[in-house]
Amino acid sequence: MTDTMTPEQRHRCMSHIHSKGTKPEMKVRRWLWSHGYRYRLNVKSVPGKPDIVLRSYRTAIFVNGCFWHGHDVEWKVESGKWKVTNSDCSKIPTTNREFWVSKIRRNQERDQENYKMLYENGWQVIVIWECQLTAKKLEHTMREVALLLEGNMLSRYKKHTIIPYTTEEEAPIPIAAE
């Protein structure tokens, strides 16, 4: 194959791919696509504007930034003031604290409303956190997501035809009389 790009064009092209690829949502999309999952983006007819929609799996995926969605942050009111316990991946700034607390808590409330609305409309919701998509964790996280997706797909078809082997103590296997 002939390379028709100038070094400058190639550089621009590569850096474009790179900057896009570092976004958490892009990592998820790329993994899903390369493993045969087909999805749609920004589907307006689905409530809550999920990042990724897999219609045949009836599943909505949200890819949440840890800071903006307050991943694992604990909140408590103590003598009229917010007591915040940061997590490893989400640290609420100490300056302007009231502002940040109310902003991030509002995001969380909206998230919960969206998930609930989707669920009540028959959608399964999967939330993936940015910190679960590091180079080290990506593959494991996405395999879990794939497993959830397959489960969601199967649960739409009640009749299972493949029965895994178990020992007799766990579940006796009926033996056909000859």
Ligand SMILES: [Zn+2]
């Ligand atoms: Zn996190």
